[in-house]
Amino acid sequence: MLDDLDLKEIVQKVKEKLSEMSGYPKVTINVSARHxxxxxxxxxxxxxxxxxxxxxRELMQPGEFAAKETVIIVGPKGIIQNVRVLGPVRKKTQVxxxxxxxxxxxxxxxxxxxxxxxxxxxxxxxxxxxxxxxxEGVIAAMRHIHMPVQFAEKYGIKDRSFLxxxxxxxxxxxxxxxxxxxxxxxxxxMHIDTDxxxxxxxxSGDKGFILLE
Amino acid sequence: MLDDLDLKEIVQKVKEKLSEMSGYPKVTINVSARHxxxxxxxxxxxxxxxxxxxxxRELMQPGEFAAKETVIIVGPKGIIQNVRVLGPVRKKTQVxxxxxxxxxxxxxxxxxxxxxxxxxxxxxxxxxxxxxxxxEGVIAAMRHIHMPVQFAEKYGIKDRSFLxxxxxxxxxxxxxxxxxxxxxxxxxxMHIDTDxxxxxxxxSGDKGFILLE
Numbered sequence: 001m002l003d004d005l006d007l008k009e010i011v012q013k014v015k016e017k018l019s020e021m022s023g024y025p026k027v028t029i030n031v032s033a034r035h036x037x038x039x040x041x042x043x044x045x046x047x048x049x050x051x052x053x054x055x056x057r058e059l060m061q062p063g064e065f066a067a068k069e070t071v072i073i074v075g076p077k078g079i080i081q082n083v084r085v086l087g088p089v090r091k092k093t094q095v096x097x098x099x100x101x102x103x104x105x106x107x108x109x110x111x112x113x114x115x116x117x118x119x120x121x122x123x124x125x126x127x128x129x130x131x132x133x134x135x136e137g138v139i140a141a142m143r144h145i146h147m148p149v150q151f152a153e154k155y156g157i158k159d160r161s162f163l164x165x166x167x168x169x170x171x172x173x174x175x176x177x178x179x180x181x182x183x184x185x186x187x188x189x190m191h192i193d194t195d196x197x198x199x200x201x202x203x204s205g206d207k208g209f210i211l212l213e
Numbered sequence: 214m215l216d217d218l219d220l221k222e223i224v225q226k227v228k229e230k231l232s233e234m235s236g237y238p239k240v241t242i243n244v245s246a247r248h249x250x251x252x253x254x255x256x257x258x259x260x261x262x263x264x265x266x267x268x269x270r271e272l273m274q275p276g277e278f279a280a281k282e283t284v285i286i287v288g289p290k291g292i293i294q295n296v297r298v299l300g301p302v303r304k305k306t307q308v309x310x311x312x313x314x315x316x317x318x319x320x321x322x323x324x325x326x327x328x329x330x331x332x333x334x335x336x337x338x339x340x341x342x343x344x345x346x347x348x349e350g351v352i353a354a355m356r357h358i359h360m361p362v363q364f365a366e367k368y369g370i371k372d373r374s375f376l377x378x379x380x381x382x383x384x385x386x387x388x389x390x391x392x393x394x395x396x397x398x399x400x401x402x403m404h405i406d407t408d409x410x411x412x413x414x415x416x417s418g419d420k421g422f423i424l425l426e
Contacts (some may be wrong), residue, residue, distance in 0.1 A: 003420065022278065098411060099414075111384060171324060173388055177385045198408035199406075201312075
């Protein structure tokens, strides 16, 4: 299908693209499926007195892990089973679902950064030892990039500023309003949810380019 | 929460944004949920001899309609019920699902423009009168803009070229690789699937801006 002219044009475009991209910092993207962070109080209600989470695998952010434990999310219209619990425990219970999950549950999750539950919905969580109703904390996580201070300083990125991130591929997109989260406790990593991953044709481990202005 | 300085800054930014945008053509975005186009042969197998689709509501593209009829999609891992049939009948049966639907069914849909079934998966469809196995035709529709010739000519857009479309909002994105489809049978309308809509926080009827270069 390719004649010489096409080929020449493609080579030219690829070269332009590479040189264009070389100045932009790369970031590894990981896709967050639905998951739950539990407070120690809720952990005990759902799994039993003095219960401790069992790590299943470490996550990229230092100290964070996917636990062996799962819970059931119950909404007014439906339930979702086998929802992974992430550890360690947090101050407040937080349920992170996609908008698509929201249709199944009958809950429209607000888009919020982690820990910001203002205006968010509640749900019921069920574990092997019991159930708990949370009044708020069901969110669709705002896409974000964890980054160490040194990285942020190198590129002049301020904590909680918004970035643009380009993702190449057949569903190429520029994600705008990507929240920068800067801390020396963080490894460089971008998080998007499954809706965003599917829309952009992204799999965990793919790279994005931070389009600095 | 807003002091005068903030407010001034916001007004300024909105003004800048409006003037920046005013040069770009707007397009109405409609969200395509999963649906099926049937060949007349498959329509008869699924619904009975000499069966005719009953229009439920007209779609924006002239002559196209959502039918009252629904089918069941069966994949190796699961089924999806109540999948809307769109009319009129087409030469080839085509099943349009999201990547998310693909996980439920156990089918990974390739991203293709309508009618291009190269390398696509098959599935089983079930209707009230019977079932049919299709060998190919299950796709995730490539996002696209239908446009009349006059509009395309005005902005120098070629049929089957790729466009960039900006969508404002809390999940602001620039969709790249949006396929232009030019014909005098078309009304100006952009189609994205539910994954893309959720990722960008778009509802049917929202507007996008075509970022001409």
